[in-house]
Amino acid sequence: MRQASRGAGAVVAVAMSAAFCVVSFTARAQEVRPKAPDPPLSPGSVFVEKDGEALFTRICQGCHMVDARGATGAGTYPSLAGNSNLQTGAYSVAVVVNGQRGMPPFGSEMSNDQIVAVVNYVRTHFGNRYTDAVTVEDVRAARR
Structure with missing residues (x-):
């Protein structure tokens, strides 16, 4: 019984570690994502530029x-x-x-x-x- 409980704890620890890695990777990927360039032409039929x-x-x-x-x-x-x-x-x-x-x-x-x-x-x-x-x-x- 004690061995089964250790196995379950290990599975939970591995799952939590994997989840942390995914969250950490996703957050890092969002941080380094470059800003999309401005479109070369005004979008739509009404211009949005102000200056x-x-x-x-x-x-x-x-x-x-x-x-x-x-x-x-x-x-x-x-x-x-x-x-x-x-x-x-x-x-x-x-x-x-x-x-x-x-x-x-x-x-x-x-x-x-x-x-x-x-x-x-x-x-x-x-x-x-x-x-x-x-x-x-x-x-x-x-x-x-």
Whole structure:
């Protein structure tokens, strides 16, 4: 009888040891798991990015390129770098909201704040130095 009880204790000890190893391994595996990279494009039909750089990176650079110098190929994507058309903030906002020629309108996919963020970002980067920031009121006017 005493031997049977020792056998049961040993089985329980082995089982507990194995369970501890599994829990310990699982916890360690979760600790070293790398963070998933951000998707290259904004997911869904409504954009979630909030700041101008993220909006440009996920939405605009697909056509206007990483350096905002545009491209020619299957279509013509104008350069935004050093672009004098961006001098007028209202023009820039109207193009983003309503689209123009081959550029689709983004007014229904972006909030007023997102449009302000991306337009102000493009107007102050890529060799553009237009410091008169567009506002939410400018976007509301373009939506009318």
